[in-house]
Structure formats: structure tokens, C-alpha cells
Amino acid sequence: MTRKMIKDHPILNFEHEKKKVVKFTFDGREMEGFEGEPIAAALHSNGVQVYRITPKHERTRGFFCAIGKCSSCFMIVDGVPNVRTCVTALEAGMKVETQTGMGILKPEK
Amino acid sequence: MDSKKVDVAVIGGGVHGCSTAYHLAQKGFRTALFERDYISSGSSGRSAAGLRYQFGTEVNILLAQYNMKCLKTLGEDLNYPGDLEYDPAGYLWIAYSETQLEQLEKNVRLQNELGTTGSRVLNVREIQEVAPFLNTDGMLGASFNQEDGHINPHTLCFAYADAAKALGVEIHKKTSVTGIITKNGRVAGIHTDKGDWEADAVVCCAGAWSVEVGRWLDLEIPITPERHQIMITEPVERMKHPMTLCLDDGSYWKQCPNGTFMLGVGKEEVKDTSYYASWDYLDSATERILPKMPILSGIRVVRQWTGPYANTPDFQAIVGPTPAEGFYIDCGWSGHGLQFAPSVGRIMAEFVNGEKPFIDVSMFRYSRFEEGELFFEPACI
Numbered sequence: 001m002t003r004k005m006i007k008d009h010p011i012l013n014f015e016h017e018k019k020k021v022v023k024f025t026f027d028g029r030e031m032e033g034f035e036g037e038p039i040a041a042a043l044h045s046n047g048v049q050v051y052r053i054t055p056k057h058e059r060t061r062g063f064f065c066a067i068g069k070c071s072s073c074f075m076i077v078d079g080v081p082n083v084r085t086c087v088t089a090l091e092a093g094m095k096v097e098t099q100t101g102m103g104i105l106k107p108e109k
Numbered sequence: 110m111d112s113k114k115v116d117v118a119v120i121g122g123g124v125h126g127c128s129t130a131y132h133l134a135q136k137g138f139r140t141a142l143f144e145r146d147y148i149s150s151g152s153s154g155r156s157a158a159g160l161r162y163q164f165g166t167e168v169n170i171l172l173a174q175y176n177m178k179c180l181k182t183l184g185e186d187l188n189y190p191g192d193l194e195y196d197p198a199g200y201l202w203i204a205y206s207e208t209q210l211e212q213l214e215k216n217v218r219l220q221n222e223l224g225t226t227g228s229r230v231l232n233v234r235e236i237q238e239v240a241p242f243l244n245t246d247g248m249l250g251a252s253f254n255q256e257d258g259h260i261n262p263h264t265l266c267f268a269y270a271d272a273a274k275a276l277g278v279e280i281h282k283k284t285s286v287t288g289i290i291t292k293n294g295r296v297a298g299i300h301t302d303k304g305d306w307e308a309d310a311v312v313c314c315a316g317a318w319s320v321e322v323g324r325w326l327d328l329e330i331p332i333t334p335e336r337h338q339i340m341i342t343e344p345v346e347r348m349k350h351p352m353t354l355c356l357d358d359g360s361y362w363k364q365c366p367n368g369t370f371m372l373g374v375g376k377e378e379v380k381d382t383s384y385y386a387s388w389d390y391l392d393s394a395t396e397r398i399l400p401k402m403p404i405l406s407g408i409r410v411v412r413q414w415t416g417p418y419a420n421t422p423d424f425q426a427i428v429g430p431t432p433a434e435g436f437y438i439d440c441g442w443s444g445h446g447l448q449f450a451p452s453v454g455r456i457m458a459e460f461v462n463g464e465k466p467f468i469d470v471s472m473f474r475y476s477r478f479e480e481g482e483l484f485f486e487p488a489c490i
Contacts, residue, residue, distance in 0.1 A: 055344075071343075080407065082343060102368050104346040105404045107242065 128454025155416025
């Protein structure tokens with residue numbers, strides 16, 4: 001599952017082997033990622049590159065600024081729209097979905 | 110140096126200045142408008158831009174009827190190629206106290222008596238029908254008009270400015286008026302940082318900054334500027350929700366056509382014309398609005414800004430001629446002025462032309478303060 005990740009970096013030591021592997025779903029497909037890493041990083045390492053479809057021109061968007069500013073990685077996570085997946089930590093059992101258009105707010109249960 | 114000469118100089122490129130210039134040009138006056146910064150840069154462009162029939166004094170209700178009729182087709186009438194984002198999403202005034210509800214009932218009664226259609230008082234069940242995402246706990250009732258709504262304040266100003274320009278009005282942006290020229294006891298022109306203009310009449314539409322303009326003619330215009338802040342959220346899918354306002358705590362919010370929510374609170378604030386926004390405002394706005402609109406919990410705020418209200422002692426405008434001959438004022442709208450540009454722009458041109466205004470606005474006269482004839486508008490914050 002670390003197929004698309006840097007293993008040997010000249011400065012940083014990622015210590016992937018020490019991290020806890022958790023399961024989550026992307027559009028219903030089960031995937032694995034490291035607990036606490038950005039959701040977007042987990043998707044990237046699973047080969048997922050399209051995170052949302054833009055409201056006006058219906059274009060695909062994915063990982064871009066990676067610091068929670070650009071709105072490119074907005075996804076629906078556990079039913080909540082407009083989640084910045086590049087700065088939101090992955091948790092076990094998360095339901096991550098591609099967001100099409102603007103988020104739809106739902107009343108709290 | 111060539112002397113620059115016009116019939117009328119208008120001070121201020123907000124919505125009232127632009128509309129006044131447009132109406133003056135329609136009557137054939139050679140007109141020049143002077144704006145210190147850019148069109149809509151002051152209070153107009155910073156406004157939440159609510160539009161409503163729902164007022165509580167006769168003069169405002171009559172003017173509002175004309176405003177609302179004009180605003181419906183204004184984009185086409187002014188031949189504006191952009192989008193005014195005129196949105197008749199309705200306007201809901203919610204009440205949590207008996208006093209407020211009684212006031213709303215009184216307002217609606219007066220509106221109906223004066224021929225306004227569509228204003229009505231709602232009970233809690235009816236509120237849920239027009240605003241299904243509102244938490245009605247503790248609410249006693251509301252007043253509502255489905256034909257009220259909101260608009261984009263910037264394009265509204267641009268539409269009037271462009272239409273004025275098309276009729277030959279000179280629009281001088283980035284030009285500060287620095288003084289008023291008088292000759293033989295009457296207004297004869299203006300000084301600016303780009304030279305002088307001769308003018309037979311000067312109309313001041315400078316909002317909260319009118320105080321400074323008045324002093325050049327030894328007039329004490331009784332306006333107290335007051336900072337008002339607004340914040341805007343990220344866009345989300347449009348939902349059924351009218352512009353909502355609560356007089357009990359001064360909060361109001363609307364969803365713009367692009368899906369963003371604009372959140373505001375009128376509260377005790379700094380009395381100046383500065384554009385500084387404050388951190389504590391985030392708390393004061395959200396703690397009032399989120400309990401009423403819980404669906405917005407978690408939505409992200411992306412920006413906050415400030416625009417000054419031009420408050421008068423009775424929260425009513427000051428409109429008409431002044432003791433300084435040739436000097437007219439249209440200011441002091443105390444936070445509800447944007448929507449009055451269609452009617453009062455026309456009225457200012459009528460004043461300058463020596464006509465009787467098409468709606469009597471003598472209540473708004475400058476002299477009412479020394480005469481002690483204040484009349485309070487109950488439907489504003």
C-alpha cells in the first residue's frame with residue numbers, strides 16, 4: 001500500500017513501518033491508509049487523483065495546494081461536504097466520497 | 110487653466126451619488142460625480158444589500174414601494190450588461206419578545222394601509238414553511254414579505270454609474286473633494302485634489318463622511334458614524350431561505366445567489382469611519398446566528414469586513430436643500446439606505462431642478478433636528 005509514497009528521503013524519515021494501518025472507504029471501495037495522515041495523502045497512495053468535480057464547469061480537481069487553502073481537495077467525509085482532505089487526519093472507518101458541485105448542508109441529527 | 114464647469118457636482122460614488130447623477134443627467138443637467146476611491150468603495154459596497162417593503166414609517170414605506178418596483182427590472186432599464194443578482198428570496202423579521210412582535214404587527218398594518226401588498230405576520234408554523242432550516246425555539250412570530258430580498262451592492266452601483274456615464278455624466282474616480290467654493294453667499298463649485306470645478310449646485314451623497322463636507326459650509330450635519338461588520342462563508346448549494354433579521358439581538362443573514370452566506374450583527378460598536386475588522390465580531394455574530402440556524406454550524410467563514418453606518422439621532426435620512434443655498438444633502442441613512450437609491454436619486458434631481466419631489470420627503474429635512482421634529486424608524490438596526 002505504500003506504492004506511491006517516498007520511502008527514502010535525504011532529510012525526512014517517514015517511518016512508515018511504525019504507523020498504524022487503518023481501513024476506510026472511497027466511493028464505496030475499501031482502502032487502507034495510515035491513521036492520522038491527511039486523507040488526501042491516503043487517497044494519493046491508493047492511486048486516487050480526482051477528489052471533486054467543480055460546480056460551474058464540472059471539471060475534475062485533486063491534490064493541489066496541500067495546505068488547506070485552495071478548495072481543490074474538497075470531499076464529502078462521513079456525510080459532511082467541503083472537507084479539506086489535505087489537512088484532515090484519516091481515521092479508521094471514514095467514509096470518503098467524491099464531491100460533485102457545491103456542498104449540500106444537512107440539518108444536524 | 111481652462112475652467113472646468115458643470116451644472117451640478119455630486120460628491121460620493123456610492124449608490125445614492127450614482128443614482129442622483131443618473132437622474133440629474135436625465136433632466137439635462139451637466140453633471141460631474143466625484144469619488145475619493147472607486148465606485149461602491151464606501152458603505153454601499155460593504156452593505157448586506159437587503160431590499161424590502163417592510164418599513165415602519167409612512168415616508169419609508171411609500172419610498173420602498175417605488176424602490177421595489179424599480180429594482181425588479183433595474184438591470185434592463187439601465188441597460189446594464191452585468192448581473193445585479195436581484196434575488197426576491199423574501200425577507201423575514203423574527204421576534205422573540207412581545208414588544209418586538211407588536212412592533213412588527215404595527216409595521217405590517219401600516220404597510221397594508223399604505224397599499225403594500227404581500228407583507229404579513231406569520232405564526233411559528235408559517236415561519237417553518239418559509240424558512241425550513243430555521244430553529245424556531247423561543248420564537249413568537251415574524252413578519253414576512255416574499256417579494257423582498259437582496260441584491261449585489263457593487264453591480265447596483267456600477268449599473269447606475271454606467272448609465273449616468275452613458276448620459277454624459279463625468280465620473281471622476283480617485284478624486285477627493287477637498288472643499289466647497291462659495292460666491293455671493295451661495296455654492297459656486299468644489300475644490301478637489303485634481304483642480305476646481307465650477308458648479309451651480311452641489312449634492313452631497315457622502316454617507317458617514319458627509320459630516321466633514323457639511324463643515325466646509327458651517328453646517329453641523331448630525332451624523333454619528335458607526336462601524337458595522339459582516340462576514341461571508343464559503344459557498345454551499347442554495348437552500349430555501351429568505352433574508353432573515355432579528356431585532357431582539359440585531360443579527361441578520363442571507364444566502365447570496367453564489368451560495369455564500371452573509372452573516373451580520375448590528376450591535377454597540379466603535380463610532381468611526383475606519384475599515385478595521387475585529388476578532389471578537391466572529392464570536393458575537395456566530396453565537397447569535399448559529400442557534401437560530403444550526404445547519405450553518407461547521408460552515409467556514411472566509412472573509413470579514415467593515416463599513417460604516419451614517420447614524421442620525423432618529424435613524425432616519427437627511428434629504429433635501431440646506432441653509433447653504435445650492436447645497437443639497439442625501440445622507441444619514443443609518444444602515445438601510447442602499448435600497449433607497451432609486452426613489453431618492455430621482456428626488457434629489459427633482460430638488461435641484463426646483464420641482465416638488467414625487468413623494469413628500471419633508472420629514473427628512475435638515476432643519477428637523479433644531480426644530481425637535483425627530484421621527485424614529487422602528488424597522489432598522
